[in-house]
Amino acid sequence: xxxxxxxxxxxxxxxxxxxxxxxxxxxxxxxxxxxxxxxxxxxxxxxxxxxxxxxxxxxxxxxxxxxxxxxxxxxxxxxxxxxxxxxxxxxxxxxxxxxxxxxxxxxxxxxxxxxxxxxxxxxxxxxxxxxxxxxxxxxxxxxxxxxxx
Numbered sequence: 001x002x003x004x005x006x007x008x009x010x011x012x013x014x015x016x017x018x019x020x021x022x023x024x025x026x027x028x029x030x031x032x033x034x035x036x037x038x039x040x041x042x043x044x045x046x047x048x049x050x051x052x053x054x055x056x057x058x059x060x061x062x063x064x065x066x067x068x069x070x071x072x073x074x075x076x077x078x079x080x081x082x083x084x085x086x087x088x089x090x091x092x093x094x095x096x097x098x099x100x101x102x103x104x105x106x107x108x109x110x111x112x113x114x115x116x117x118x119x120x121x122x123x124x125x126x127x128x129x130x131x132x133x134x135x136x137x138x139x140x141x142x143x144x145x146x147x148x149x
Contacts, residue, residue: 007034007071013051015059023051023067027079030069036077036129042108043077046125049101050081058085058120077127084120 009030013019027047031040047067054065058081066082091102105112109125116122 008069010066010068012064012066014064015055015061017055019055019065020048020051024048026067027069031077031129034071036071036075038130039077039127043079043127043129046105046109046127047079047081049104050079050123050125053089053101053123054081054083054085057087057089058083058123060085071129075129077129078124079126080122080124082117082120082122084117086120088114088121089123 009026011023011026013023024044024047027044028040031037031043036043051065051067059065063084066080068080068082070078070080072078089102091106102112105125110127112123112125114121114123
């Protein structure tokens with residue numbers, strides 16, 4: 001791959017349970033298109049955790065979240081989940097059925113963090129992946145919806 005802009009895909013999802021498997025499928029397709037297979041299982045699990053967290057804690061009623069994928073040379077994948085909710089996510093001690101999502105992201109990704117946006121936040125993680133196949137930037141079509149993020 002040459003020194004072009006990063007490969008890029010994004011999609012918008014509504015505040016509903018079906019959004020998590022849709023985001024996973026979107027990511028799986030992007031990874032396949034880009035030939036980034038070496039850590040696909042880790043990436044998909046982290047996408048599941050971050051999108052589930054956005055739905056449970058970061059997306060107010062009537063809004064949604066945005067999933068953004070960047071593949072930078074030399075084969076660095078960045079996953080971002082944008083939501084409009086308050087708070088700063090942090091790894092915490094699990095209690096009962098919850099609290100493990102960011103522990104999983106912390107364990108599987110090479111790096112993760114939280115960035116501000118107005119309104120809300122961006123929770124992101126990064127992975128070193130194998131060299132991608134395409135040589136040009138690709139932009140996925142976000143879902144059309146009247147729901148504001």
